[in-house]
Structure formats: C-alpha cells, structure tokens
Amino acid sequence: MDVGAPVRRQGPPGEGTIAERSRPGRQAFSFAALDVDLVEIPAAFARNTPPGLPEVGESDLVRHYTRLSQMNYGVDTGFYPLGSCSMKYNPKSAEAAAAWPGFARVHPLQPDATAQGVLELLWRLERALCEITGMARATLQPPAGASGELTGLLIMRAHHEAQGRQRTKVLIPNAAHGTNPASVRLGGYQAVSVPADERGQVDVEALRSLADDEVAGLMLTNPNTLGLFEERIEEITSVVHEVGGLVYYDGANLNAILGKCRPGDMGFDIVHINTHKTFATPHGGGGPGAGPVGVVEHLVPFLPVPRVERDETTAAYRLDVDAPSTIGRMHGFHGNIGVLVRAYLYVFLHGADGLEEVAERAVLNANYLATLLPGETPLAFPDGRPMHEFVATATPLEKETGIRAMDLAKRLIDLGYHPSTVYFPLVVDEAMMMEPTETETKETLEAFAAALAQAVAEAASDPELLHEAPVTTPVRRLDEAKAARHLKLRW
Amino acid sequence: MRFAPHTDDDVREMLAGIGVPSLAALFDQIPASVRLDRALDLPRGVSEMEIMADLRRLAAGNRHADELVCFAGAGAYDHYVPSVVWALAGRSEFYTSYTPYQPELSQGALQALFEFQSMVCELTGMEVSNASLYDGATSLVEAASMSRAGTRGRVLVSGAVDPRFVETLETHGKGAGYAPEVFAAVGGRGGSPEVGEDVAAVVVQHPNYYGVLEDVSAFAEVAHEGGAKLIQVFDPLSLGVLAPPGDLGADIAVAEGQSLGNHLNYGGPYLGLIAARMADVRRMPGRIVGETSDVDGRTGYVLTLQAREQHIRREKATSNICTNQTLMALAATIYLAWLGPEGLAELGRQCAAKARYAFERLTALPGVEPLVPDAPFFKEFAIRLPRQAAGVRDAAIDRGVLAGVPVRGGDGHGLLVAVTERRDRGEIDALVDAVGEAIA
Numbered sequence: 001m002d003v004g005a006p007v008r009r010q011g012p013p014g015e016g017t018i019a020e021r022s023r024p025g026r027q028a029f030s031f032a033a034l035d036v037d038l039v040e041i042p043a044a045f046a047r048n049t050p051p052g053l054p055e056v057g058e059s060d061l062v063r064h065y066t067r068l069s070q071m072n073y074g075v076d077t078g079f080y081p082l083g084s085c086s087m088k089y090n091p092k093s094a095e096a097a098a099a100w101p102g103f104a105r106v107h108p109l110q111p112d113a114t115a116q117g118v119l120e121l122l123w124r125l126e127r128a129l130c131e132i133t134g135m136a137r138a139t140l141q142p143p144a145g146a147s148g149e150l151t152g153l154l155i156m157r158a159h160h161e162a163q164g165r166q167r168t169k170v171l172i173p174n175a176a177h178g179t180n181p182a183s184v185r186l187g188g189y190q191a192v193s194v195p196a197d198e199r200g201q202v203d204v205e206a207l208r209s210l211a212d213d214e215v216a217g218l219m220l221t222n223p224n225t226l227g228l229f230e231e232r233i234e235e236i237t238s239v240v241h242e243v244g245g246l247v248y249y250d251g252a253n254l255n256a257i258l259g260k261c262r263p264g265d266m267g268f269d270i271v272h273i274n275t276h277k278t279f280a281t282p283h284g285g286g287g288p289g290a291g292p293v294g295v296v297e298h299l300v301p302f303l304p305v306p307r308v309e310r311d312e313t314t315a316a317y318r319l320d321v322d323a324p325s326t327i328g329r330m331h332g333f334h335g336n337i338g339v340l341v342r343a344y345l346y347v348f349l350h351g352a353d354g355l356e357e358v359a360e361r362a363v364l365n366a367n368y369l370a371t372l373l374p375g376e377t378p379l380a381f382p383d384g385r386p387m388h389e390f391v392a393t394a395t396p397l398e399k400e401t402g403i404r405a406m407d408l409a410k411r412l413i414d415l416g417y418h419p420s421t422v423y424f425p426l427v428v429d430e431a432m433m434m435e436p437t438e439t440e441t442k443e444t445l446e447a448f449a450a451a452l453a454q455a456v457a458e459a460a461s462d463p464e465l466l467h468e469a470p471v472t473t474p475v476r477r478l479d480e481a482k483a484a485r486h487l488k489l490r491w
Numbered sequence: 492m493r494f495a496p497h498t499d500d501d502v503r504e505m506l507a508g509i510g511v512p513s514l515a516a517l518f519d520q521i522p523a524s525v526r527l528d529r530a531l532d533l534p535r536g537v538s539e540m541e542i543m544a545d546l547r548r549l550a551a552g553n554r555h556a557d558e559l560v561c562f563a564g565a566g567a568y569d570h571y572v573p574s575v576v577w578a579l580a581g582r583s584e585f586y587t588s589y590t591p592y593q594p595e596l597s598q599g600a601l602q603a604l605f606e607f608q609s610m611v612c613e614l615t616g617m618e619v620s621n622a623s624l625y626d627g628a629t630s631l632v633e634a635a636s637m638s639r640a641g642t643r644g645r646v647l648v649s650g651a652v653d654p655r656f657v658e659t660l661e662t663h664g665k666g667a668g669y670a671p672e673v674f675a676a677v678g679g680r681g682g683s684p685e686v687g688e689d690v691a692a693v694v695v696q697h698p699n700y701y702g703v704l705e706d707v708s709a710f711a712e713v714a715h716e717g718g719a720k721l722i723q724v725f726d727p728l729s730l731g732v733l734a735p736p737g738d739l740g741a742d743i744a745v746a747e748g749q750s751l752g753n754h755l756n757y758g759g760p761y762l763g764l765i766a767a768r769m770a771d772v773r774r775m776p777g778r779i780v781g782e783t784s785d786v787d788g789r790t791g792y793v794l795t796l797q798a799r800e801q802h803i804r805r806e807k808a809t810s811n812i813c814t815n816q817t818l819m820a821l822a823a824t825i826y827l828a829w830l831g832p833e834g835l836a837e838l839g840r841q842c843a844a845k846a847r848y849a850f851e852r853l854t855a856l857p858g859v860e861p862l863v864p865d866a867p868f869f870k871e872f873a874i875r876l877p878r879q880a881a882g883v884r885d886a887a888i889d890r891g892v893l894a895g896v897p898v899r900g901g902d903g904h905g906l907l908v909a910v911t912e913r914r915d916r917g918e919i920d921a922l923v924d925a926v927g928e929a930i931a
Binding site for chain 1: 494497514517526532535536537546554557582589595598601602619629661665667668704732754761780781793805808813814819823828831838840844845890893915
C-alpha cells in the first residue's frame, strides 16, 4: 500500500438499530383470541404511555438479528485463541439436549418428585466434578466463575468465624484475574498481592513473609495466569495452612490438568470450576456460565443451599435446605441448570479417558504453537514449559518498530483470526496470551502462526497496515474515549 | 467421542517440533508427589448416541410444562416463547463468541446489547441499564451495593418481597458487612419502613411476592424523605399495562428477566435486569455498552465506563461480575422486538383477564379464600386453601395440572397461582376442577 493512500474499508455495510426499522402499526406478535372477559387495570396502577419498543414484522426481525450475527465472530466462525478463556468447540449435541422440554420446560419450584431426572443429573455431575478436582462435595449453584469465587470466599469466612478467628486478608498473586481481588473485597477481606519470581512462579519466600495470622487464605490458579505450573505448589499450600489459612483454587485453567493431577491433592481446600471454559458450555457472547464450587470435607457444612441429596434406601433425589451452617443462597433458584446439562454431557461423553486426552491435547497444542512464535514476539517466560496456554510479549517488536500488541491483534483480525488476549496479565508488558485449546488442528495452529509472522514482518515493511487495521470488519477501530466521554447508552 | 482432531502423525510431528519424546513429558513439571497415579474414577467415554440416550432417560424423569399445565410462578413463568427467539439467539455466531474484548469482531453482540439496554430503559421508564446480570435475586444484591455509601449502610426490605431474593441478599450481605432488615408486610402488602439517616435503600416489590399491586410511589416518598433510595423489584411483562418504575419514583429497578423469551430451565440460565438514573451510572455494576464511532466516522459499539469494573479497579470494584447472561439478554431483546408496544399491552391484558377468571373461579370453591382480601393483582395471586397447599398441589399433579407454588411461611395453606397468556379457559377450568377435587 502506498504511504498516505486512503484506507479502503472492505467490510460489509453496517446495520442500523432495530428501532430504525420500526413503523407504527407493524407487528410480529400473535396471540390466541381472549376466551375470558377483559378486566380493567385500576387507573391508579395503569401505564399511560406505551413503552418505545420497536414495531417490526417477523421477517424484518429475522433479517436484523441475522445480520447482527454475521457481524459477530465465534468459535464456530474460526480460531479463537483468547487466553484464559478456553474457547474450545461447543458440542451441538449439548445444545440439542438442553433444549428438550424435559429440561427446558421444567419449573424450578416443581416438587422434587416431578424433577427426579434433573436432580439425578445434578447429583451425578456434582460427584464427577468432585472426582475431577479431588473435593468432597460441591455446589452447582453459582451462575458464573466470579459468583463461584465469592461463594468460596464466603465459605472461607464462615469457616474462620466458626473457629472463632478474626482474619482480614486474602493473598492473591499479582498476575491474578481482576475478579479475584474484587471477590475478595466482596467477601469482606482485604486483597494482598503476592509477587512472582523471575521464572513466573509464586515467590514462595515473599509468600512466607506475607503469611501471618491475619491471613484468611490464598487464591491461586494452577497452572497460573502465566500458563505455568506452580512447581512448589505443595510448599505454597503448606505455608498458608500453617497460619490457619485456606487455599482457594481458581479453576480458570483446569483444562490443563484434567486427569493429570487434582487441586485436592495439591492441598487446595476450595475449588471453583468454569464450566464454560473447561467443560465446553458455550460462552454465549459473555454468559451464561456456571461456576460450581467444590470443598474439602470439613468445609461441607458451609456449602450453599439448596443442595441435591439422595436417599440411599429409596434412591430418590431431593433439594435439601436443612443445613444450619450454610452460607445461604447464591442464586434465586438452583443455578444455571441449562448450562449444567451441557456440562454433564461433556463430562460423561469424554469419560475418564477422554478428559485426560483433553488435557494432553490442549497442552500439546499450546506448546506446539509456542514453538512457532516469531522471534519478535517471544515467550515472556522462556524457561518455563507452558501448559495449556502461554504468555508472549511484543516488547521486542515494539522496541524495534513501535508496533504494539494491540496493532498485531487488529492486523490478525484482517488476516481472518480472533486475536489472543492482549494486555493481560498486567504484569507482562505488551502481553499476548494465547490458548489454542485441544479442538484445533495442527494446520490451524500453523496457519495462525504464519499470519502472526506475516503481521510481524509487516511491522517493519508496511507498518501502516497494522496501524490502520482492521479494515475488513463492519467497523474499524472504535473511539473508546468518545464512548466514555459522550455517554450514549441507549437509543 | 472426542473433539480433539489430532491424528497419530500429528501428535508425533508436534512432539518432535516441541522437542519432547512423549505427551507425558509435557507434564514433567508437575511434581510427582501431586500427580494422579490412576485414572479418574469416572466411566470411560461414550459415543454421542449413548450419551444422548442417557440424557433422554434423565429428561424423561421430569414432568414438564408441555404435559403438566403450569400455573406455577413465584419468579419463573410459563410465558410463550415464540420460535423466532431461539432461531436467532441460537445462531452459533452469537452463542460461541465471548465477551466482546475485540469490538470490531463483536459488533453483532455489542449492538444487540445496546438495543437490550435501550429496550429495558423504554420498558422501565428509567434512564440507564446494563448488559444484564445473573438473575433477579442477584440483581437486587447489586442494587443494594449501588445504594450503600458512607454512613448509609442499612437496607430495609419489605416482608412482601420474594423470600428467595431476601435470602440471596442475606448471603451476599455477610461479606459486604450488612444484613438486610425485613420490615413486616401488613396484610400481604408492603408495610411501613422507618427510614433513618443510616438507611441506604428501601426495597419493595410490585407486583409483590403475593401478586399484590403495591403503592410504590408512597414507598418512594418515605424513602426519599429519609434520604434513601427506593429499589423496586418489578415484573417486566407487567409493564405493558402497569405504570413503569420510572414513573413511580424508583431510583433503581431490578427484575428477573426469565419471562422475556427465556425457557423455565429448572431455574436457570435466566437473566437479571437493572435500570437506574443517569446520576448513578458510575455506580452501575457489570458490562455497559456505549455507542461511539470508528476512525472513519461510522457508528459502532464498545464496552464503556470500564473504569468501574473488576478488571480495571480490581479490589476497589464494587461488583465482581464479569461473565453475565448475554445470550439470555439477546433472547430478551428479540422477544421484546417481537412483542412491540402493542404486543406487550395485549399480553398484559390477557394475563390480567385470565388471572382474574382463575381467581374468581377458585375463590368460588367452598373453603377457598383470597389470602390477601380485596387486593388488586396482575397475573399472580395467592389463595388460602382449607388443606395444606403442598398436598393439594400434589393431588392436582396427578390430574395433569401444576396448580401453583405453596406460599412460604404462614400455616402452609397458602398457594400462589400464576396465570400467563399461554393458559386458555379450558386449562383454567381444569385447574379449578383439580383443586376442587383435592380439597373435597
């Protein structure tokens, strides 16, 4: 491209909002004729002005949201190596089963006797998740990972209160996901940051110096947020246990260790799982997720209610709320059941052998992709063996050419890919966190690496391509400062 | 059945490329002492047809609303979900994507969420909304957090608010350092809060847990006189016929959004709605989508005001929500566009008329009375039965009718009955017959 030539937008045309298609009197709805007498809404309660909802026909409705879907990139569209998010293939069978009326049309307050199938499913899933994580019991109620974190912290809190202990702090590695410190605060604790050493592992000596009798616990992912296994994990959990703290496992990276090792065996006391990461329930554009939480035996009394219990003599399942030490309820009903149906399918479809293979192939793919990285965007921690994901850094490229991780990401969009996570974790400059997952082929990884290499080469030869990218999308780079300054949050 | 596509040759070549001898060697950094030296104690993997057979068996173990006529409500309702909703929300370009971190690749979801926020504002008469929360109960938790500031920390909740919402608030309050205080409902209606200088918010539900229409404006006045916020829990599908929270003086409005195009799903996934005044926008939790323009001046959408959120503010954030319920919000958006203002009004009229018909016929049964006398209601009401409600409900199930949900508390004789537009006169008559028989 000639320097200074106008960038030609190549993407499809945009789509106005549904309100712009609205015409008074047009309608998509239909109802049966009313077969009882109309009643008057008392004037004191009645709405006087109808809401400004769009008035469109059904064909317009379909065209509009189909167009919007075409302006969206998903795992079914292409490779989506978004680090820390496990964007793996979502089985279609799970979608089909969750939509059956026997799951989708069951009311949450039906008597237990009429919901034995779904209760059995939840009971079996709970046990499977406990076996996978090495925990004694679990709650399936938290509707997302962050809710699971808070559940775990409230259990931690209840445990210390039951021991008659006042604790104030929870330790978190400085690379942790933002939900960790936010959850700590909502749990009523102060977050204290634990540094990593130069190898990207928890600095155990620093941890030792921070571990005192004010510490309620430690939150940790393993493999950690840099994609590395914490090799001194037993020492880490012991240090916390020695001061009477509990160790919380953030399950964001559980995909890497399925069937290989278990948080319970490493000394963790509380574990949350993101079913939308590890167990392939669709991410939904940002939810629904599900964040089951498992605990070791002595913390079981604190689990939320209702719990699913089984009467061993009659084999009948029931929702049980009789638990005097419970932290209470984390969700209005029993959690994101439709998501858990999909997770159940995934777990039992794979079985013990298949889940272990998931971990092996996820780690294989990440390590293979890491070997294909251009020299200008190397691993941030080259001495460590990546697990299911790794963090690369664009710092060498940036120093050489001024091209940043975000520019590479935008150029990758034009080359047909969803980019990696960028600028997370915060502790790595120009971070590019890549998680290919196990469901990608060798060819896909090679093609992506070639695209990355091409973008890196262009950073020197044709930097405008990167500065101007993306040009193939419905919109190009968006003015986020304007969005925050001139708030327009509705039509 | 596996989804990893590797051939044996692939694995060999990739291991060679990495420079390790085996797959096992990739896990060498895991200390031997914590490695699992056995297979997981789970069955071996099966084929798709086998797992589907297992799931069919489990699904068959549940009664469901296609064959058990549903008059149960208490926060989850059997409204009709038009086919178009999930034909569109079920497009995998939507459901296999994630939080729109790369907005250029996510304009579809971002614009749909902008439309969702717009429709929630139109519906509620409020100024600002967000991209959804988990469900109704946790939305109330977020609204309480938004309200609490400085020395105003107490949260007063009407005794006529859904008890599951109150329990959820109690759990979350344990960490945040407050316990919601329930002021007694009087005769099935809101009650009288005493709003002192330390009160952050008064919470009232309209229509309330018993289905009764509340005088929200009066509560708003009391709350505002004491300098507190008024949080209203509302029913989104009532707002075609009932005055919206924005007109009643609510500062924050929250709701369970399940009834907007989402299936019953045994309790989830649902979605939480929250709407507030623009003055409080920086205290709103969760993702918020804003309109902006791209470098060519073209209209586009981004996540905005992110400085509020956990990934920026970390331990200073007032909410930890990250993943929310985007797909459910998309379904709600499509559903509301399907309804439009006239559909929403017609739906409201049908619910109100059918509920009234059911109420008149049920309370004409000998020994059946309204639980709350002379109370106006919308689509749900509570009756007092001459026997334990759970037993009556169970007997009615044998006649193919889920008659309702036993009212929490009291002497166990209360039954909540919800009647949506989906029920016809014949089904309501069958409900009355089933209840009549059960109490005879």
